[in-house]
Amino acid sequence: MLAKGQTVIGMMETLAPKHYAVPEDRIGLQIGTLQKDIQKVLVALDVTDEVVDEALAVGANLIIAHHAVIFRALKSIQTDTPAGRLYEKLIKNDIAVYISHTNLDVAEGGINDMMADALGLTGLSPLEELHTDKLKKLVVFVPVSHHEAVRRAVFQAGAGSIGAYQECSFNIEGTGTFLPGEGTNPYIGQPGKREEAQEIRFETIVPESVERRVIQAMLKAHPYEEVAYDLYSMDLKGRTFGLGRVGKLQEPVTLAQLAEKVKQAFDVPALRLVGDPHKQIKKVAVLGGSGARYTRHALFAGADVLVTGDIDYHTAQDALAAGLCLLDPGHNVEKIMKAKVADYLAGELREKKYGTLAVASEVNTEVFHFV
Structure with missing residues (x-):
């Protein structure tokens, strides 16, 4: 198909x-x-x-x-x-x-993360913050028999994260009641007969960016014909997304050594270098495409070098005067x-x-x- x-x-x-x-x-x-x-x-x-x-x-x-x-x-x-x-x-x-x-530039796992990963950067953060993921609370009532399956599906779809903690949830058992109408096909009970079932109230956090995926996963794993669930907006903020990435190299290298690594990682025959080739580089900013206007962002983030494309002459002059090195492997590295x-x-x-x-x-x- x-x-x-x-x-x-x-x-x-x-x-x-x-x-x-x-x-x-x-x-x-x-x-x-x-x-x-x-x-x-x-x-x-x-x-x-x-x-x-x-x-x-x-x-x-x-x-x-x-x-x-x-x-x-x-x-x-x-x-x-x-x-x-x-x-x-x-x-x-x-x-x-x-x-x-x-x-795709901004997305987690998108182009800027691909570039940062190719250079082995760690402790990544956006170069320019654009979005903060809104958080919602999902509450769903699940029969005891399927509680673990639903919980696992929801977590795998991206729910349950609070800061550095994963698979966060609250679970409490209680009694659910329902009366299946004519023409229904209930998982528990019979049409026309009031039913009680032991259910678990399962609560977790859902980032808005994966809301649709989480709900689809929950509904697929849930056995009920009609699933009782609620989705609440919250004042809490989730992860921040933005353009570019700033991270640290595992070991300091010279600017010249980093230039060779950039050429290899992005499959380019040559690049433009601004700065002292012998300068020690520890913190690196990357931005796919045209990043000339992000030199101030890189300086503010404490980067030793900005790796990006389409750097113009005067931007390079200003960056050099401010102590920021530049590596320009071209726009096509995307x-x-x-x-x-x-x-x-x-x-x-x-x-x-x-x-x-x-x-x-x-x-x-x-x-x-x-x-």
């Missing part, structure tokens, strides 16, 4: 919820429809002619990309222009395009997302027994070459 487009995107938005995106960011479905079966998903950094040709060659009818194929509002689609020809090719071949941009997002989607599709496949684009969309 193939997954519908909306099902695949539901998996993608579990990884990178749309509300994480910065305002006015061009994300979501940009071309085509999700109301169709998806044979194969192609995960790409950019949507170019070569990438669309690759999608056709591998049989993909959905492209999930990081960079928008439609970045500015369209007044017309003229098929004698490069952009117009690209849109025409996508539409004629029924290839949908879905964009996950700054929401290609790290292709294989990792494809692996994530492939795993989710496989776990749910869909025949839809997910693969990473092999097209190199880097526009700069070193000569």
Whole structure:
């Protein structure tokens, strides 16, 4: 059985919820429809002619990309222009395009975490805080026989965390009553007969970002035809999400040594270095894409170096004067997302027994070459 487009995107938005995106960011479905079966998903950094040709060659009818194929509002689609020809090719071949941009940057496990992990950084925190996850309390009444199954399912879906503590809950046993109506198929009792059952009131904390996943997991594990549960908003704040990451290296290295590690980790032949190559580096800030305006954030966080793309001359001058080193491996290092997002989607599709496949684009969309 193939997954519908909306099902695949539901998996993608579990990884990178749309509300994480910065305002006015061009994300979501940009071309085509999700109301169709998806044979194969192609995960790409950019949507170019070569990438669309690759999608056709591998049989993909959905492209999930990081960079928008439609970045500015369209007044017309003229098929004698490069952009117009690209849109025409996508539409004629029924290839949908879905964009996950700054929401994938911000997300836990997203591009900035991928970059930080590739450099071996620990003790991560956002470079710029954008969102604080709201917390809710889930209360559900479960028959004793299924209490552990429901609790386990809810925890595995992401509920139950308070700070550094996991699987937090409160459980108390009591008596539930109900009268199954005509046409019902109750797990306990018979239609038309009032019933009492020993149940457990199970309470736990649910971050808003995983609310839908937790509720679905709870309902799937619960045996009742109609599940009695409540979801309350709380004043307590959960985890903070944002752009970029700041973390520490396991062992200090020189700036020159870190530069070599960056080249290897992000598969780039060269990079631009600002600062003393012999300076000892302990704390590192990373930000995928264009991060020139985040030098002050890196300084405020106490970073010795900022690893990001698209650094301009005057920003580099100011950073150097302030004592912040810079490593610019280019914007294209965000290609790290292709294989990792494809692996994530492939795993989710496989776990749910869909025949839809997910693969990473092999097209190199880097526009700069070193000569």
